[in-house]
């Protein structure tokens with residue numbers, strides 16, 4: 001892209017002169033600190049954050065449809081330990097048209113030890129929680145939605161508009177579905193109610209996956225992990241950033257093996273189809289990518305690797 005087109009684009013979206021002539025290489029503009037990574041693509045700034053991580057022992061159930069030794073081999077070939085997996089929780093802030101938009105919310109103080117670090121990592125990256133203008137949710141699993149409300153009931157982003165995929169609300173707020181779920185699966189419904197019941201009028205917005213929300217954020221259905229799971233993006237083509245939520249969990253396992261089914265995928269076959277289609281699209285597009293369970297505070301790209309894919313953070 002030439003400078004003249006960039007200048008024109010900057011003009012059409014009304015950005016200030018400070019944005020108009022920045023170089024395009026994301027790598028050249030990357031700044032990383034403890035718990036965050038900040039980069040720029042097109043007219044947008046992307047800050048990958050961390051709410052922390054937990055380790056879980058690797059057992060045969062983590063990947064439903066692959067032998068444990070294959071899962072261990074995939075971890076080993078990525079240079080990772082084979083006796084456990086590190087589950088990172090990695091929300092992202094996008095700055096677009098001067099607005100700070102958070103993708104997924106972490107746990108706040110409702111999670112296990114090793115989590116709840118989002119606020120301090122945000123501040124390390126120069127963002128105060130009060131700067132957040134909007135929060136857009138990929139889905140409503142507890143590790144994503146708990147961070148909207150602290151355990152004492154107070155809202156973490158009281159002034160922000162909250163955007164939630166309509167089919168997620170339909171599922172998690174349905175008494176019928178909660179009552180039909182086995183007792184062990186009702187906790188996730190209760191978390192959604194804890195967070196959303198009584199949320200101030202006018203702050204909560206439901207959206208149809210596929211529509212644009214919060215000004216600049218494009219959304220696309222990637223159902224399967226949950227009934228309304230949605231990926232979020234800004235920009236276009238190679239100058240885009242896409243947040244894939246949980247469409248692929250730990251990349252060494254599920255980007256490298258898109259057919260593998262994570263134990264938390266609610267509709268494993270739909271999740272696999274969504275994952276394949278999404279990874280193919282992202283590899284072709286060449287824009288920047290982050291995932292909620294990708295290594296904390298990283299932004300990378302999806303590349304083809306043989307007949308599969310890889311998540312690369314090398315530029």
Ligand SMILES: [Zn+2]
Nearest residue numbers: 141143246292
């Ligand atoms: Zn998750």
